[in-house]
Amino acid sequence: MHTSAPAPQGPPPYQAVGKHAVMPQTRHDEAARFNFLANMNQYLSAEFLPRVKRAYDKRALPRFQAQHGRAPEHRSEVRELMSEEPAYQTWSAMRRATMEQRQQAGRSVVLRQLDRLNDIARSAAAEPGLELTPGFKPPRYLTGVDHHCMPGGYVGELAADDVSAPANYDVGIFATTGGALGRYSDGGGTAVAEWLKREHPDFKPKRILDLGCGLGHNTLPLAQAFPEAQVVALDAAAPMLRYGHARARSLGVRNVRFVQADAEAVPEPDASFDLITTCMFLHETSYTAIRRVFAETRRLLAAGGISLHVEQPQYQNMDVYEQFVRDWDAYNNNEPFWTTMHDMDLTQLAVDAGFQREHTFETGVRAVVDAAVFPQAAALAKRQEDYGRAAAWYVFGARA
Amino acid sequence: MSDPVTLANAKAKGKRPWFFTDREAERVFNVALALLQELAVTRERLDTLERLLENRGVLSRSEIEEFAPNSAEASARSSMHKELIGRCLRVLQQELEALEEAPGLAATPEELSKI
Ligand SMILES: C[S@@+](CC[C@H](N)C(=O)[O-])C[C@H]1O[C@@H](n2cnc3c(N)ncnc32)[C@H](O)[C@@H]1O
Numbered sequence: 112m113h114t115s116a117p118a119p120q121g122p123p124p125y126q127a128v129g130k131h132a133v134m135p136q137t138r139h140d141e142a143a144r145f146n147f148l149a150n151m152n153q154y155l156s157a158e159f160l161p162r163v164k165r166a167y168d169k170r171a172l173p174r175f176q177a178q179h180g181r182a183p184e185h186r187s188e189v190r191e192l193m194s195e196e197p198a199y200q201t202w203s204a205m206r207r208a209t210m211e212q213r214q215q216a217g218r219s220v221v222l223r224q225l226d227r228l229n230d231i232a233r234s235a236a237a238e239p240g241l242e243l244t245p246g247f248k249p250p251r252y253l254t255g256v257d258h259h260c261m262p263g264g265y266v267g268e269l270a271a272d273d274v275s276a277p278a279n280y281d282v283g284i285f286a287t288t289g290g291a292l293g294r295y296s297d298g299g300g301t302a303v304a305e306w307l308k309r310e311h312p313d314f315k316p317k318r319i320l321d322l323g324c325g326l327g328h329n330t331l332p333l334a335q336a337f338p339e340a341q342v343v344a345l346d347a348a349a350p351m352l353r354y355g356h357a358r359a360r361s362l363g364v365r366n367v368r369f370v371q372a373d374a375e376a377v378p379e380p381d382a383s384f385d386l387i388t389t390c391m392f393l394h395e396t397s398y399t400a401i402r403r404v405f406a407e408t409r410r411l412l413a414a415g416g417i418s419l420h421v422e423q424p425q426y427q428n429m430d431v432y433e434q435f436v437r438d439w440d441a442y443n444n445n446e447p448f449w450t451t452m453h454d455m456d457l458t459q460l461a462v463d464a465g466f467q468r469e470h471t472f473e474t475g476v477r478a479v480v481d482a483a484v485f486p487q488a489a490a491l492a493k494r495q496e497d498y499g500r501a502a503a504w505y506v507f508g509a510r511a
Numbered sequence: 512m513s514d515p516v517t518l519a520n521a522k523a524k525g526k527r528p529w530f531f532t533d534r535e536a537e538r539v540f541n542v543a544l545a546l547l548q549e550l551a552v553t554r555e556r557l558d559t560l561e562r563l564l565e566n567r568g569v570l571s572r573s574e575i576e577e578f579a580p581n582s583a584e585a586s587a588r589s590s591m592h593k594e595l596i597g598r599c600l601r602v603l604q605q606e607l608e609a610l611e612e613a614p615g616l617a618a619t620p621e622e623l624s625k626i
Contacts, residue, residue: 143555147548200530204537207528208544219519257523269518443528 122149122289129294132361133231133354135220135278144216148286151209159202160436166198167432186426189435190442207443210260210287217283218262221275232274235357242370249347250373252397252448259444265325265348277326277354284328291478291502292328295362298478298502299390299421300329304336306476306506307386311417316340316385320411322374322404323347323392327355327367329421333388334359334367342367343384345374375403382413382511390421391504394452401452405464412511421476424505426453457507466509478502 125137125145137145171192175183183189193199221228235241249266257264261276269275284296292298307314316337321330324344334342344367346352352369359367372378374392387408393401408418426434441449461471480502531537564570580588597604 139556139559140552143552144548146555147551150551151548194530200532203528203530204540205544207530208541211541212545212548214523215520218521219515222515222519255524257525260523260525262521262523264524445523445525 122146122153122291125149125285125290127294128285128290128296131358133228133235133274133278133357135224135228135282137220137282141216141220144212145282145286148209148213148216149289151205152287153289155202155206155209159205163193163196163198163202163436164432166196167193171196183431186431186434186438189431190438193435203439203443206439210444213283213286214260214262214279216286217279218275220282221278222269225270225273225275225278228274228278229270229272232353232357233272235360236272236353238360240359240365240368241352241356242368243349243352244371247347247349247371250375250397250400252395252400253347256447257445258395259440259446265346265351268350272353274350274354274357276348276350280351281326281328281354281358288502291480293478293480295331296328297332298480299476299504300332300388301479302476302504303329303388303390303419303421303506304332305479306474307417308336314385314417316416318384318413319343319386319388320345320377320379320384322377322387322389322408323395324355324369325351325392327359327369329388329390330355330367331359331362331364333386334364337386338366340366340386343379344369345372345377347371347373375400375407377407377411379411381410382416384411385413385416387412387416387418388421389419393420393422394446394449396452397448398451401455402460402463405460405466408509409461409465409511414511416511418509418511420457420507421504422507423453424475425455425457425507427456461507461509466511470510472508472510474506474508476504476506 125142167189172182175188175192183192253264253266257267261279263269263276265276267273267276281296284292288296293301317340319333319337319340319342321327321333321342321344324330324346325348327344330342330344334340344352344355346355346369349371352371356369359365359369370378374389374396389404393404396404412418423437426437429437437453438450440446457473458468458471462468529537531540561572561575565572
């Protein structure tokens with residue numbers, strides 16, 4: 112009789128997360144805390160969220176229908192209705208608390224060893240590939256917002272040459288995603304690289320630009336997939352770049368320059384890139400900024416080049432309840448541009464920026480993780496849906 | 512850099528959303544969720560210990576399951592439980608004590624300022 116291995120239960124252990132030189136070290140209980148949070152998040156999405164939906168179908172929706180003689184037509188109606196629903200209140204309170212606990216857990220790991228981490232990044236900075244701009248002023252939507260409740264945001268610094276924000280981001284992303292992004296939290300970038308190789312086997316980009324690269328989680332897979340290419344990883348936040356640079360050196364990736372600049376005004380000549388990507392970046396900008404980013408993308412893309420934006424799906428044509436759930440982070444997790452961005456017509460945005468309508472496209476990718484090393488994550492990527500946190504993305508693209 | 516414990520617990524910019532109708536209940540709920548996390552951490556640590564001890568042949572996990580305390584051990588444990596219960600349910604005990612308190616024994620700052 113053929114017996115297959117039992118399906119993996121739950122998220123992989125934090126101990127399976129890939130390490131590198133600037134990765135904060137974790138003690139037993141610190142890792143256990145991340146394990147708890149990963150499981151808690153999985154409980155919230157896989158077990159509790161369906162109960163919220165049942166409460167909506169069984170209790171809230173009939174109440175609304177009795178009162179209005181119709182179903183809700185807009186997610187704001189669903190939100191108002193659900194704000195009174197105990198199951199939703201409980202789920203939200205737990206999700207918010209878990210988010211805050213995740214920040215606390217990450218920061219406490221990082222802060223006790225911050226001097227050491229800053230030193231590692233500082234010595235890596237002596238090697239090529241890190242280009243910071245002294246006196247650079249990040250845009251207001253980065254200085255004024257602590258995205259997803261990270262105290263200090265991406266740009267906040269607690270010490271000279273600080274890397275606390277990215278170090279916290281790097282250790283904690285496992286907890287938020289239940290490890291579904293793979294050992295190096297690079298499942299998105301790896302998926303994009305595989306998609307490119309599959310759909311455009313002859314595409315050999317010479318220069319690649321990743322806007323809002325953060326600490327480079329999803330930049331490195333592209334650099335590794337196209338080792339001949341020169342990659343520019345651009346971000347406005349110096350801490351992210353310092354850490355990203357040290358991390359890339361430690362992981363042996365050498366074809367990436369980490370450049371501090373504003374994605375709204377990229378200091379590179381016209382038509383100088385064959386591939387331009389953004390990953391979970393557009394929703395953390397602003398109404399004006401996203402238009403400028405699209406315009407810059409058009410300007411920078413060489414003839415025949417490809418631009419790809421990895422995000423969660425847009426709200427057009429989506430069921431209002433799903434829109435409401437996906438919009439949770441906008442209201443409750445410091446993502447102020449999330450709603451506006453997901454309501455935008457990206458095709459029109461691209462056309463306004465000078466792309467041909469028929470050269471725009473959309474597709475979807477799922478996290479690609481090393482199943483041998485991270486079997487649970489590979490299985491999880493297939494089944495888990497967490498409305499906005501799942502390891503599955505919507506990709507909007509435009510060819511020059 | 513100021514105290515790392517305080518810094519680790521720092522608040523993110525922006526207004527915090529609250530979801531329960533009763534804010535007090537939600538505050539307590541948040542503390543309970545943090546305790547749940549710390550309990551999970553402790554259990555994972557115990558699990559690590561047991562596995563290491565078993566792997567080294569120091570004991571087997573079934574010995575733990577089958578462990579039966581003798582009477583001295585049982586009574587020591589009982590005091591342990593009592594103490595923990597008392598410590599954690601302090602507020603309930605104090606509420607009851609308040610019922611017994613003779614009125615007028617505890618002076619307020621206003622009263623004290625006058626005598
Ligand atoms: C959610 S992170 C995404 C990081 C990365 N792309 C990834 O997939 O892991 C968003 C990043 O965008 C950066 N960012 C936001 N606005 C920017 C701008 N106008 N110019 C450059 N970087 C920006 C932030 O500093 C942050 O590192």
